[in-house]
Amino acid sequence: MLNTIWFLMIFVGILYGAITGNLEEINNIILKETQEGVTFGISLMGIMAFWLGIMNIAEKSGFIRCLSRAFRPIIKLLFPEVPPNHPAERWMIMNFIANMFGVGNGATAFGLKAMKELDNINSHKGKATNAMAMFLIINMSSLQLVPLTIIKLRYDYGSKAPTDIIGITLLATSISTIVAIIIGKMFERRKRC
Structure with missing residues (x-):
């Protein structure tokens, strides 16, 4: 379409x-x-390659596993259908971290892997589960701590203070993410007995 x-x-x-x-x-x-x-596209490749390299190092060193344990209570609250230590958890964490640092293009690969893992525990193939919908909602609202891509663009176009947007970006994306999660939870499909 x-x-x-x-x-x-x-x-x-x-x-x-x-x-x-x-x-x-x-x-x-x-x-x-x-x-x-x-x-x-070429100007963004450097920042994306750097970020993906950092995430690869974080995963291989076990840092992502530690983060998954630290964020498990939040993950369990948002995604109760996902079993603890499921591979989807790791990919979702990596996706969230990449999005938090404003590298949405780099987060896409992690998001696709997370969705594939979430689909593996989906009993109704072809229908999105609550976990899949919530993951997509959080992805779309995109909480950003440091919007690296926007900072890079502002720097490239001659901004005298390219990082001045960090505070307002954090505020705006925090509000959008909280509202998105609340609305997503309101519309979740309940399991039918």
Whole structure:
């Protein structure tokens, strides 16, 4: 569906440009913006590679296992369906940590692995469980302690104080995450006996 929407948006834009005589301008924009997109992607690779490397070291050293134990009461409260020490727990923690540091692109791989593990304990394949829905809700609200990607963008575009957004970002994402969890818990499907 999303591919269809993108295709239609591009097709209508090009068609409109041709009708209004701005086809050359569209070509110039396409060439300029695709180059900028590639440059932007490459500029984020360094921070993502660094973060994924740190997370890999944290996992291999056992730090993630220790964090999982420390956060087990919160995980149990949010995800009561997930058994203790289940692999999904580790992947969810890694995903949450990556999101907290504003490296959402790096968190995607951990999120996909967490969802796969959550699906392994799903008795109704093809239907999202409460744990899967709550994981997605927390992911979308995205609590951020340090929004590294935004700080990097602000730095790249010449901000004199790129880290000034940390406080307000923490406040806004904390509120959005708390509200999302409350609403998610209100709408959870109860087990039928």
